[in-house]
Amino acid sequence: MSAQTPNTGPGIRHEFRVLLVDLSTRRTHIVLLPGRETYLGGSGLAAMLFEKYGDPAAPWNDPAQPLIFAIGPLTGYYPLMSKTVCGFLSPYHGQYAESHAGGRGALALRFADMDALVITGRASVPCVLSIGNRHMEIKDAPFLWGKDVFTTGKMIRHMLSGSGHRSIWRIGPAGENGCAYACINVDTYRHFGRLGSGAVMGAKNLKAIAITGDASFPMPAGSEAYAKDFQEVFKLVTETSMMSKYHDLGTAGNVAALNELKSLPWRNLQATTDAGIDGISGEKFAKDMLLRNTACSGCPVGCIHIGYLREKFMADNRYLYRQVAYDYEPIFSLGSMLGMTDGFGVLGLMDAVEREGLDCMSGGVALAWATEALEKGVITEAETLTPLKFGEAAGYKAAIRHLGAGSNEFYQRLAQGTLKAAAHYGGADYACVLGQEMAGYATGETFFVSETLSFRHSHLDSSAYSADQKQQDKDAPKIVAGFVKDEASRCVLTSMVGCLFARGVYTPERLGMALSSLGYKGVAENLDAAGEAIQKLRWRLRMRSGYAPMNATIPKRYSEVVTWKGGIDTVYMEELRKTYAAKLMELGREE
């Protein structure tokens, strides 16, 4: 590291450059805000902006609530710094939430020269927000309302000039209709998936956001150090085995492994392993369905696997084909969870979910519950409007459309969350909800507690699901201390904003080095403290918006699960839950 003059200006800034958009007044405004060393960017910046512009006591769909998108100091400068953090008040639980997406969005924001985008207000008619380094426009687009995600993407490409270095974020019918787990689709294959950011866009009458990254920045002072550090990270991610699992079979490689470990949820978690695995394993997808890989901008790993779906739509061999991105999570939620053992059938459901703009995990898990509820007679076909049977794709396809459209009272309730529907119809014992509809890891007590209580209710909040896969001491305080430490360090990475798949590459030392060679020396020195402070701030925002971790319980179905370790130790699970909940109360206490 050479001695440097501090960088400041486009690209590298010590304040945050934030674009404020008020859809009610149709005014936009750029502000420069201090706080880089404390809030870093990404997760920290989104929380800072929510504290400034949001109201944790008002409802999620109050037009004044902000929808926030933030990138970090390393975005665009280093490989795999390819994610955008979305901060919002979630329609799912009414509390502060975060969701992350890749695609081209993060680099588009970087090259539009914005650290964050904050959208408030509600447009009088459906509209599209189009921004870039040299333009800013809110365009009326009532004709896009009701259009599915793919059609919307196509139309926007025609409506707005400047293809190529642009990212298009849009919602489908689910977001328009207030589904609590509607996603925002990013560049066709990625999503702000969980906890309903799509409904927040819908409530603002905002159908899509197009961001053009048309600026170019000078190199940081002392750019030799930067080029050298870049080279080192690039080598690690491309020339070593560190990332190979993500581009080889991709995350889908876990499907067979978890089935083998008796940890893959099948048929609404009535089983954790099934002989039908061969039809939906990552190996099967790679062999018969994988068409190509693609990547988020700035990521040479290319973990996005695109499958090929060929469908006969008419007699006389009339076929159409589609390209569908697959991953572990949709294979679980729209595959094993729905008892599907035919990979092509699963791709068909993924395609349907994408069109509606639903989160695939919540959508699949909700329909798995509906299937069991129908079997048990808690609901009837008068509610589901279509037969639902494990393993039968046609019914699920119809149900996915109903879920996006909110076709009747049943689907409207289900679209608010499985537990909300179960509270009305019954069947809460077998609702597979861990804070939100579960991620695909029936690995054991540690994961069930972690997902139930953790900030994003995500399998990426901690390494709980991999801890469950090994023998471990049932030492609740120790495990909880691990969760908390893990979260703080992930807060640092999601503030940069790096892909969590790169957490092995971006050690604290390497992040410090990367920041220093861009001239963010003060930030590099404060990383650990900043991570802990961001963690606490996020919890405070969560508590202020009504989170009561002590009340977050784990449905009965989870105590019946059998994994490779045998049955669930419910006494230990309860102890772990209480210990973690108490710790979270402490983390979220007002200072």
Added chain:
Amino acid sequence: MKTLIAARMDRCIGCQSCSLACARLVHKRLSWYTAGIRIGSSGGISTGFEARVCLACDPPPCAAACPTGSLTPRKSDGGVKQDRSLCIRCGRCVKACPVEAIVQDEAGSPYVCIHCGRCVAFCPHDCLELGEKNGARVGQEVPE
């Protein structure tokens, strides 16, 4: 002289590593756009990627259009050398290029591939090659 050839773009994953490398190492910019090579989706919703990059015309119409001598033909095999200090940012080279291989930044400075090959090592799928013109390995490899 050797030429950069985007020979195997059907393998491209759209990661933009090549553009970022060219901007960073050749042009000393952070950009995915002001670079000798630029990646865009090849039209439509999901049909792969294509590269906008100099094809090394011989003789190069961009150099013929340049009124200052900022762009001049390379010694052999087509394509151009660039001397930025002579450029008046008139954009005539951009208009002269038949394949949109040259872009201008906000200030009007043109960016074009000078066939140095530095981007090649950054492509994870071996899409790019620095070689003799018409000598590139364009076809697919036999899988292992």
